[in-house]
Amino acid sequence: MVMGVAGCGKSTVGRALAERLGLPYAEADAFHPPANVTKMHGGVPLTDADRAPWLAAIADSIKDGGVVVSCSALKRAYRDVLRGGNPEAFFVHLVLTPETATARVSGRAGHFMPSTLVASQFAILEPLGPDEDGVGVDATLPVDEIVAKAISRMPTHRG
Helix, strand or coil: CEECCCCCHHHHHHHHHHHCCCEEEEHHHHHCCCCHHHHCCCCCCCCCHHHHHHHHHHHHHHHCCEEEECCCCCCHHHHHHHHHHHCCCCEEEEEEEEHHHHHHHCCCCCCCCHHHHHHHHHHHHCCCCCCCCCCECCCCCCHHHHHHHHHHHHHHHCC
């Protein structure tokens, strides 16, 4: 699971990580019901109730493992739902500043997530806890470096 706020590079890193590992890639945005997309496009932050069916669908999609998914997974409770689908889920948290995230989201075209919602994501963000299987990586590093750092920390690749 490649996680973080909007603009951190989840999709780019997720695709690169999947390619490097020889696994399929899934974009969590594709799991949103149309009502969620409409809300976000209108600049309205999602509630936990809005996110529940989305997280359940993602959790179901990872139950057999062998896939890289990019998903914001901003709260511990959301990651717990995802781990309910696959207890071996490993999280790569792409870390960056609110200013960098806002600038990146402002600069992308054709996405339903407006830059005005970046602050709401940082407001609820709960970084990985010490007991969660995952790693935080600076999202401003080159993609290949992020992927290498992530792989080096994955349980199946640790020395």
